Amino acid sequence: MISVKNLVKKYDDFIAVQDLSFEVYENEIFGLLGPNGAGKTTTLEIIETLREKTSGEIIVDGLSVDKHPNAIKQLIGVQLQAAGYYPNLNLIELIELFAGLYGAKIKPMDMLEKVNLQDKAKAKYKALSGGQKQRFSIATTLINQPKIIFLDEPTTGLDPQARRNLWDLIIEIRNAGTTVVITTHYMDEAEQLCDRVAFVERGRIIAVDTPDNLIDQLINSGFERKKEVKKANLEDVFISMTGKEWRE
Amino acid sequence: MNDRNSGSALAGERPKAYSNTTATLALAKASFRSIMRSPSAVVFTLAFPLIFILVFGFLGGGGTRIDVGITPGSDINNPVISMLGKTGMIRLVKDKSKAEFDKLLEKGNVDAMVDIHKKVNTSAYSVNVVYTSASRDKGGILKSVLNNLFYDKTLKPTVAEIKERTVTGREYKTIDFILPGQLGFSLLSTGVFGTAFVFLSLRQTLVIKRFFATPVKRSSIVIGEGIARIGFALIGALFIILIGHFFFGFTLVHGVVTVINMLLLATMGIIVFMGFGFIISGIAKSESMVPPISNIVTLPQFLLSGTFFSIEAFPTWLQPISRALPLTYLNDAMRKVAFEGMGLWDVKFQIMILLIWGIVIYAVAVKVFKWE
Numbered sequence: 001m002i003s004v005k006n007l008v009k010k011y012d013d014f015i016a017v018q019d020l021s022f023e024v025y026e027n028e029i030f031g032l033l034g035p036n037g038a039g040k041t042t043t044l045e046i047i048e049t050l051r052e053k054t055s056g057e058i059i060v061d062g063l064s065v066d067k068h069p070n071a072i073k074q075l076i077g078v079q080l081q082a083a084g085y086y087p088n089l090n091l092i093e094l095i096e097l098f099a100g101l102y103g104a105k106i107k108p109m110d111m112l113e114k115v116n117l118q119d120k121a122k123a124k125y126k127a128l129s130g131g132q133k134q135r136f137s138i139a140t141t142l143i144n145q146p147k148i149i150f151l152d153e154p155t156t157g158l159d160p161q162a163r164r165n166l167w168d169l170i171i172e173i174r175n176a177g178t179t180v181v182i183t184t185h186y187m188d189e190a191e192q193l194c195d196r197v198a199f200v201e202r203g204r205i206i207a208v209d210t211p212d213n214l215i216d217q218l219i220n221s222g223f224e225r226k227k228e229v230k231k232a233n234l235e236d237v238f239i240s241m242t243g244k245e246w247r248e
Numbered sequence: 249m250n251d252r253n254s255g256s257a258l259a260g261e262r263p264k265a266y267s268n269t270t271a272t273l274a275l276a277k278a279s280f281r282s283i284m285r286s287p288s289a290v291v292f293t294l295a296f297p298l299i300f301i302l303v304f305g306f307l308g309g310g311g312t313r314i315d316v317g318i319t320p321g322s323d324i325n326n327p328v329i330s331m332l333g334k335t336g337m338i339r340l341v342k343d344k345s346k347a348e349f350d351k352l353l354e355k356g357n358v359d360a361m362v363d364i365h366k367k368v369n370t371s372a373y374s375v376n377v378v379y380t381s382a383s384r385d386k387g388g389i390l391k392s393v394l395n396n397l398f399y400d401k402t403l404k405p406t407v408a409e410i411k412e413r414t415v416t417g418r419e420y421k422t423i424d425f426i427l428p429g430q431l432g433f434s435l436l437s438t439g440v441f442g443t444a445f446v447f448l449s450l451r452q453t454l455v456i457k458r459f460f461a462t463p464v465k466r467s468s469i470v471i472g473e474g475i476a477r478i479g480f481a482l483i484g485a486l487f488i489i490l491i492g493h494f495f496f497g498f499t500l501v502h503g504v505v506t507v508i509n510m511l512l513l514a515t516m517g518i519i520v521f522m523g524f525g526f527i528i529s530g531i532a533k534s535e536s537m538v539p540p541i542s543n544i545v546t547l548p549q550f551l552l553s554g555t556f557f558s559i560e561a562f563p564t565w566l567q568p569i570s571r572a573l574p575l576t577y578l579n580d581a582m583r584k585v586a587f588e589g590m591g592l593w594d595v596k597f598q599i600m601i602l603l604i605w606g607i608v609i610y611a612v613a614v615k616v617f618k619w620e
Contacts, residue, residue: 050460070463072340074266088282100274101462103266144462247463 001150001179002047003028006088007056009042011204016042018203020056024148029170029188029233034200040079040183043200044150047181048078061147075177077141077149079134081156085125091136092121096145113200115139115169131162131246135169148179155189160235161246167193187234191215271464275472276479277285283480284440292437293484297430301492313388314393317341319363319376326373328364331397338393338413356382360390374483376411386496427492428582429555431485431510432575435517439479440546443525444538446473448618449618451529457620479599480516485514501589509585517578524608530616549575574605593619 002024002055017039023109024175026031032040040217045051047058049069060072083242085094095108115135119154136155141149151170155163170193174180184190190197191211207214283289316338318324324342332338341349341358353357360383363376377394379387448455461470489507492498500506528541552559552566553575559567570576581598584590592599 018319048461050457070266073461073463076461078458080454080458080461082454084455086278086282087449087453087454088285089278093278097274098462099278101271101459101465102465103270112414116331140458240388 001061002044002181003057003059004047005045005057007043007046007058008054009039009046009051010054014204017046017053020200020205021202022198022205024179025196026172026182027177027179028195029182029193031194031197032181033187033190033197034062034183035185038200039203040200041152044152044183046179048076048079048150048214053140055221074144075147077144077146079137079141079149079151081152083137085140087126088124090122090124092119092123094159095139097173098143100142106143109186111139112136112219114142120165129162131158131165134158134162134166134184138166138173140234142173142178146178148181149173151180151182153183153185155184160238161242161244163189164244165238165246188196188233256593259464266463268322268465268468271462271471272468272475273468275299275464276475279446279473279476280479282446283476288445289442289554290385290482292441293481293489296437297434297484297488298491300430300433301427301488301496303424304422307318314338314360315341315358316363317344317352317358319349319361319378322348322363323365323373326364326366326371327373327572328362328397329471332362332393338390346432353378353380354382356380359383360388373527374411403562419512423492423496423584424587425558426556427488427496427498428586429512429553429579431488432517432553432579433550433581434484434547435481435578436521436546436575437512437519438477438484439521440524440528440542441538442477443522444532444542445471445535447526447529448532451509451618451620452535459613460619462575474519474522477522478515481518485511486556489495499587506586506589510582510587512592513578513581513595513599514584516599516606520574520578520609523606523613526617527609529614530618549573552576554579573601 002087004023005021007020007130008015014143020039020043032043035042042051046053047060048063049065049072053065063071063075065072089097091112092108095106095111098104099106099108109118111119112121115138116141117132117135120132121135125133125136138149138151138154141151154170155166157217158166167189170180170182182194194211197208197214199206209217261546314337316332318340319327323329333340337376341352344352349358349361353361358380360380361378362376365374365376366372367374373411375394377390379390417533447456486507489498489510491501493500524542524545528538528545532538546570549555552562552570553573554570555575559570559576562570577598581595581602584595584598
């Protein structure tokens, strides 16, 4: 679905991405993992045609980012890290705006229903909670019925309930036939959500595989956790005590 | 989400069907809604100019009170004067010297003068009326009031003749001067502040970046935003003109045609002023930098472009600066069109200056404007 070969991005004084290659398969949830400043966002934005690359080759659904940036924009949905929305408009009006920008004929309310925000139709984006904001952002990525959606740290700053709620939404979207590319700092999230992950470190890919395989490889190399692994973790305790129900 | 597959199947055709016009209009609609809900836009475009118009409108003697001066030496105890007093519209001004009255008449502070004398050897009176061109409309009202009075049965036998004359006073009413200036100020602030704030905040909050992830063209973003702002400014302008006309007697020589000409001038003005806004949004590094830079652009024009006072009233060394500013020419053209009834071709010189400003500003804007 996406093929990135030898991608390089140089800024004036430093190299953000150096010789990075990976592939994303159709209908999978692909995770780009790595510390801050590793080049995840830069890589995503180059694939999304928002940034020029220095060199390398990127093919999205058979289209080259160099030759067909507009055709690619038509078939992808993009959620940016920390992007805002047009001021003073309510959610319905924002969806209408994006429908116009994409040239898509959709019913705004349907889009809000997909992310369970129909009750907030007349609310302003600013008035939403963190989890609602992220779900709304995801709704805007679905307007043009994309083949691939890109989510840049969608769960950062959310509470455990909102985070799990968003995982469900992302899995739902994938099950409906959309390929998902996601970045995150949370390894538990990647482990539960992603079919395959790539580790990015200093602008290079240091590993690409399924979470299971990566874990097995480490164990096979003789790694052992210092603390014995229990059958539940603290988050499980938190969720079981505070409930799965999501607070607005 | 069930129709996702059919949607994907159409994906190859979608780029062809993509309409830049739809995208531009969607943006214009969104932007217009946003502007209408933005308190600062409404305050700067409508409230401020209207407050100034209200203040000056009342200062300039709005309403239908007619001030009629009694010429010193005139007979005061006669039926004509008492009938005039009874109409309720007319305020008689007495006890001023001839020289004072002449000045007041010239400025239009007194709308007319009457001088009444008993004709020698008869019981009839001779009424001498002097109108002023500074206040033609009120002179007209007085004229019809007088005519009515003299056809009044009780008065008729006592009045022998009415002599009328009009003096040439100042060209027009306060509102005729103030309103075009306020209109220009409204266009200037909407164009400069509005555009600068919107593009800076869209850039900083990554709204524009998110737009770039859609197939929309940059030109659509600028044009859509422009349409919304021009539309908003013209609605504001129309509002100001109509309030001025119906409540304060703002002169529109050719009625609707004059209004249309004024709106066309307003469009040219707002486009030029938006150029300043584009430049400021490019230069400013944060929202707090927008007001000071915008004020550098708007304040001198506000003060020096004949918004409140005629440029001729400024010291000579200041006048060349006034004559360099675009608002000066917009104000000038507006006044000529509204009060003197000129067409757009008659103010081509002013339009040309605006055009030159437009070219220069947009040349700079293209250089300094930032998308991200």
